[in-house]
Amino acid sequence: xxxxxxxxxxxxxxxxxxxxxxxxxxxxxxxxxxxxxxxxxxxxxxxxxxxxxxxxxxxxxxxxxxxxxxxxxxxxxxxxxxxxxxxxxxxxxxxxxxxxxxxxxxxxxxxxxxxxxxxxxxxxxxxxxxxxxxxxxxxxxxxxxxxxxxxxxxxxxxxxxxxxxxxxxxxxxxxxxxxxxxxxxxxxxxxxxxxxxxxxxxxxxxxxxxxxxxxxxxxxxxxxxxxxxxxxxxxxxxxxxxxxxxxxxxxxxxxxxxxxxxxxxxxxxxxxxxxxxxxxxxx
Amino acid sequence: xxxxxxxxxxxxxxxxxxxxxxxxxxxxxxxxxxxxxxxxxxxxxxxxxxxxxxxxxxxxxxxxxxxxxxxxxxxxxxxxxxxxxxxxxxxxxxxxxxxxxxxxxxxxxxxxxxxxxxxxxxxxxxxxxxxxxxxxxxxxxxxxxxxxxxxxxxxxxxxxxxxxxxxxxxxxxxxxxxxxxxxxxxxxxxxxxxxxxxxxxxxxxxxxxxxxxxxxxxxxxxxxxxxxxxxxxxxxxxxxxxxxxxxxxxxxxxxxxxxxxxxxxxxxxxxxxxxxxxxxxxx
Numbered sequence: 001x002x003x004x005x006x007x008x009x010x011x012x013x014x015x016x017x018x019x020x021x022x023x024x025x026x027x028x029x030x031x032x033x034x035x036x037x038x039x040x041x042x043x044x045x046x047x048x049x050x051x052x053x054x055x056x057x058x059x060x061x062x063x064x065x066x067x068x069x070x071x072x073x074x075x076x077x078x079x080x081x082x083x084x085x086x087x088x089x090x091x092x093x094x095x096x097x098x099x100x101x102x103x104x105x106x107x108x109x110x111x112x113x114x115x116x117x118x119x120x121x122x123x124x125x126x127x128x129x130x131x132x133x134x135x136x137x138x139x140x141x142x143x144x145x146x147x148x149x150x151x152x153x154x155x156x157x158x159x160x161x162x163x164x165x166x167x168x169x170x171x172x173x174x175x176x177x178x179x180x181x182x183x184x185x186x187x188x189x190x191x192x193x194x195x196x197x198x199x200x201x202x203x204x205x206x207x208x209x210x211x212x213x214x215x216x217x218x219x220x221x222x223x224x225x226x227x228x229x230x231x232x233x234x235x236x237x238x239x240x241x242x243x244x245x246x247x248x249x250x251x252x253x254x255x256x257x258x259x260x261x262x263x264x265x266x267x268x269x270x271x272x273x274x275x276x277x278x279x280x281x282x283x
Numbered sequence: 284x285x286x287x288x289x290x291x292x293x294x295x296x297x298x299x300x301x302x303x304x305x306x307x308x309x310x311x312x313x314x315x316x317x318x319x320x321x322x323x324x325x326x327x328x329x330x331x332x333x334x335x336x337x338x339x340x341x342x343x344x345x346x347x348x349x350x351x352x353x354x355x356x357x358x359x360x361x362x363x364x365x366x367x368x369x370x371x372x373x374x375x376x377x378x379x380x381x382x383x384x385x386x387x388x389x390x391x392x393x394x395x396x397x398x399x400x401x402x403x404x405x406x407x408x409x410x411x412x413x414x415x416x417x418x419x420x421x422x423x424x425x426x427x428x429x430x431x432x433x434x435x436x437x438x439x440x441x442x443x444x445x446x447x448x449x450x451x452x453x454x455x456x457x458x459x460x461x462x463x464x465x466x467x468x469x470x471x472x473x474x475x476x477x478x479x480x481x482x483x484x485x486x487x488x489x490x491x492x493x494x495x496x497x498x499x500x501x502x503x504x505x506x507x508x509x510x511x512x513x514x515x516x517x518x519x520x521x522x523x524x525x526x527x528x529x530x531x532x533x534x535x536x537x538x539x540x541x542x543x544x545x546x547x548x549x550x551x552x553x554x555x556x557x558x559x560x561x562x563x564x565x566x
Contacts, residue, residue, distance in 0.1 A: 004297070012300060012322055012323040013298075013300055014287070014298075014299040015297075015298060016297040016299065017295060018294070038295065039295055040293055040295040040296055060555070193506050221476075221502070221511060221555070223476050223510035227504070227511055228504060228506055228510055228511020229506060258556050258557045259556060261553075264553040264555060267549065267552070267553030268550070268553075269550070270544075270546040270547040270550030270551075271547070272343070272504070272541070272542040272543075272547060273540055273542060273543070273544055273547075274541045274542060276544075
């Protein structure tokens with residue numbers, strides 16, 4: 001017998017992983033949650049059939065969504081993670097001793113519970129006393145916070161289904177308001193390659209660009225995401241993502257990473273022309 | 284009816300593209316050659332079942348294997364392409380007016396003939412009077428050339444089957460000899476992500492590193508190649524791949540690219556830590 005997990009990257013492109021078995025399958029109030037065991041990627045989390053993380057390559061996504069902003073504000077104290085119920089983003093942020101508290105707001109408590117049981121590699125972080133989990137709608141949560149956070153990380157699912165509201169203008173505007181004067185917002189920003197993804201990415205960029213004085217895009221190689229070419233958004237009130245980096249302080253923290261490093265930080269903002277063109281169209 | 288082209292990226296990972304039809308299928312003396320028409324990627328060339336290029340994303344591979352070295356030696360005159368029978372690499376090199384001749388050595392004339400008929404987007408270049416095609420074994424060809432080329436581009440298939448010899452120490456040593464004093468060799472260098480690919484990449488790097496005084500690796504996002512994270516090798520006698528770039532001259536050439544640009548050139552040499560570690564192990 002062979003068991004394969006298949007994700008449609010587009011209606012014409014399938015990405016399939018041979019799995020040993022399905023460890024969990026359930027329907028929460030918000031989405032279907034599946035966990036698979038695989039030889040190539042270790043454990044795999046899928047939400048509504050979309051691959052969210054694998055044990056083998058989650059380090060790339062989680063390092064890139066956290067260390068890029070933290071190199072700019074390495075003494076950040078108060079962090080907000082919207083989404084991120086798998087705990088991977090919190091795990092990376094907890095490596096900074098300056099961090100006093102992480103508020104993690106995920107709409108779906110069951111994702112966190114399933115990950116705690118099946119993917120401790122990321123979800124163990126949720127048990128850390130510095131992490132406060134709020135299981136509610138991030139779109140609503142953010143409305144009631146002002147001048148509070150050093151860093152907001154929008155670690156959302158795709159811009160349809162439960163994650164849809166986290167790509168709206170209202171949401172980004174409220175993130176701006178919830179950030180301190182020196183605050184940074186980073187978000188997962190979809191992929192530029194397949195046309196439908198590129199359109200979603202362009203629309204998100206326009207909304208962030210309209211909400212923040214500084215708004216730039218950076219990229220990483222994430223093999224299990226559609227096209228493997230994944231983008232992140234860096235938005236801030238005053239900090240430039242490259243010139244603003246505090247390398248002396250960041251290096252002194254001696255944080256061991258497997259993907260991220262300062263040279264790659266700079267290089268990740270050098271986008272291909274075709275991506276620059278998609279982005280510039282709406283600036 | 285649905286027709287799908289599937290490539291096994293590993294025994295546990297399938298990448299599948301829905302195709303409208305098979306335009307060509309034949310067995311040459313060296314390999315099986317297939318051309319498909321697809322809605323997502325346009326025409327697709329596969330050799331022995333491995334995807335070699337698609338009309339949609341071949342620009343990434345071909346720009347990155349050519350403009351990176353040409354930015355360092357933008358007035359190169361005599362170029363050798365080993366492999367590259369689809370013509371995409373020759374097409375990019377022909378955009379430099381300084382280039383007087385391109386010797387293209389591919390073992391399989393049928394690949395070039397099939398591409399001329401079905402993929403003119405890349406193969407039209409082979410009809411250019413500056414391109415001299417030699418259909419023979421690149422491993423043998425290179426033995427009889429000395430101090431002749433400004434640039435050698437090893438645009439090979441994978442390190443098994445017909446392309447195997449193009450990853451040997453003897454071959455790289457002969458490339459060194461065939462280059463002028465200021466010469467550069469660039470090669471397609473496989474992917475770092477899946478263990479078997481990473482091993483092949485490491486082995487190739489060791490052999491190039493042992494043959495050339497300067498040997499560095501750079502990367503690109505190529506969505507239709509395994510993992511989407513693809514590497515290239517830059518080896519030279521005297522030129523540093525970044526400090527040696529002649530941006531003033533390159534920009535004056537006004538070559539319009541869709542992926543490559545000078546910032547990305549620099550950024551592409553900033554490798555993730557896990558890739559640096561694979562590479563450093565053999566240096």
